[in-house]
Amino acid sequence: MAPSSPINSDSVCLPVSARGYECTVHPRGELRITDLAEVGAVGRTYRPFDHPALYARFAGLGTEPSSLLKFANEFGFLEQGQRRNGIAQHLSEPVDFWIRRISELRAAVEFHKLLQTNQIKKLAEFVKLEAIHPPVPITLDRTFRHSSRPRNKVPLLVILDPFDPQQEVYWMSPSKDDLAAVGSDGILPVRAYLTGMTNRQLRAGVTLYTFWDSTENRFRILQIPTSLLGAMWLQFAQAVAENRRLGTCRWCGNPFEVSRKSSSADRQHCSDKCKSKAYRNRKERAIAMALDKTPEQIAEELGSDPETVKDWIGQGKTQAAISESRGEEK
């Protein structure tokens, strides 16, 4: 019997500003994403788990303020916003904070993809062995980039950012197997990195609580993300645990998840909405192309078959005739 899911996604709601977000420059030139509504104003809420692969959308964000704002306006702050000095009228989060959170999730998503496709040598490129006396740890923020590096001279496995190998994303003590594999096989250390990083993020952004469920007449335990960041890492952890693959929607470009077991492994669109929009678009283009191309040429260009294209062109002609006759009546 399958255990009941510990996640009640219906119950997780996150807030979005009533008036949207703007990029503002704070004293000392710090760029911050700022809620335009004052503290305490009621905005709308949404359920992050209604958005499959939200973590992948975040991981794929551009780091320019316009992309960050577009995402913020749809999904709100990463961590409920901060009230600076306790007196500010508006909540805000530093743009730098957003950019670091994106690079962490982006690296994790990429490493998961490389693990899924078993790219042993590629993975090894991002694992480096160091035996140095590391500098005094600096805690940049609540992430773990610079905080967990030991002070003593010890061998350390360093995991590099797959998108920026100059940047180190994680350090850990190597096991015997790790040491044997360095330089040729990155699977073990990268797997250890992925669980370590995900667990840290889950500890920071997801909480457990129990309550009495009177409809089911029993105690229940829920996993509740305390922030959007927590929700996205929880979603990512589930995707990893279920070995889901990511696809890119051929219509809107958003990432979507394909389950390994799913019969729709060759899915090309994130939703039925995008699928039908893409279909309509192909049909309209076929009708327009019919002026100077054969159905066979059109079919090849649109990745369709000639019979379907002939059908579409026929429908297009009927449609044109109808509108023409309506035009004459006027």
Ligand SMILES: [Zn+2]
């Ligand atoms: Zn789409």
